[in-house]
Amino acid sequence: MKIFSKMSKGIATLLMVLFSFMSVQAPVMAAMVTTEQLAYEQHTETQRDALRDFFSRDDVVAQLADRGVDVNAAQDRVGSLTAAEVATLHQQIDELPAGEGLGVVIGIIVIFMLLDIAGVTDIFPGI
């Protein structure tokens, strides 16, 4: 019961972040690519690499296998995440608890990454 409420709280947070990103149109930038934009792009790639490392960890691969998820699929998905998704996911991983907490967070990440929004709301009708 506790685990479920923790998971659904995590899902709700992630969904809120996702929806907020979807509703904001990227502003049309001025004609120069600025240094801040370059820094943000590089920062995203550094975080993306960290996600790739995360999905190579033995304990994480084991957790994914428990859920029937192919680690190659997860790695492919990391490559196609948007900058906002990379940032959100990286934050989840950064705040990772040790031990049994890993399983709960992996569950959230798997659902976030591998299912459509529509699919998620089907599984958690309470949200």
Next chain:
Amino acid sequence: MQFCSFRLLKSVLAALLTGALAGCVGAPQSAALLASWEQQTLPLQSPILLDNVPFFPQDEYQCGPAALATLLGADGVAITPEELVDQVYVPARQGSLQIEMLATPRRLGRLSYPLLPELQQVLDEVASGRPVLVMQNLGLERFPQWHYAVVVGHDLAREELTLRSGLIRDYRVSMRVFERTWSRAGRWAFVAVTPGDMPVSANVQSYFQALTAFQGAASAADSQSAYDAGLARWPDSLELAMGQANLVYDGGDPLRTRDLYLDIVARHPQSAAAHNNLAQVLLETGDLGLAEDHARRAVALGGNFSQVYAETLQSILADAAQQ
């Protein structure tokens, strides 16, 4: 009120307890370093102590302002913890914010360079003569006691670090105990650098990130010095070259910007952003033909900023149509 030095004693006990329970698992970087210290580079084989680093005995505000005054004082910025309290201490959070700790040196003309979470980097910086500001959790995971200190020395043979910490000028702590407290604070550490100097452990990505953050608060001259040092160290860095060119552009010198970008696209022909920025500058200097070439190249290469490239091309074609 709890004092930093009192907390230090408690931290040693707490760390020893958790260390005893966890065995050597809690300090893996120390274990690795100490196992092979005789193979370390020459500067690390001898004990180091940066005795000239100033000392500001303070036991409030988690020692954040004191640690910052110490770090800045070592790099020639004369300032007291009292002057820094308002800048780094946020009462609602009952302590210094890491972001404010990084931001304050920038306002005082120093580039804040966060280290990678590796004890080796802390040791290398100190060995090169640069003290390192570190964050520690002197308590336990669940009941943290945040604390800031400055590493001013190490002795691998004795397995010790020396810190300016709280009310203790030369606090000698076991490297393993330090690592546990540092680990529980996310292995957070940074150095403050005069623009134009280069931390010995710097890597190009971290330096570019630090420089970009520094630029927001720094003078153009200081930013330029920092770019010069970066490009001297990493002459092939596309990001640093573009950052410098953009700095020149923001300073209102389109002709020099054009020359810089011509060089950049020659060395990095696959960079869409460089082609785009060159195109924009060429538009401004009136060379529409060449501008269009580079704008089209950017659009063809595509990437994260393809919207910008399309807009640049549109501007150029619109200008050309009017002529």
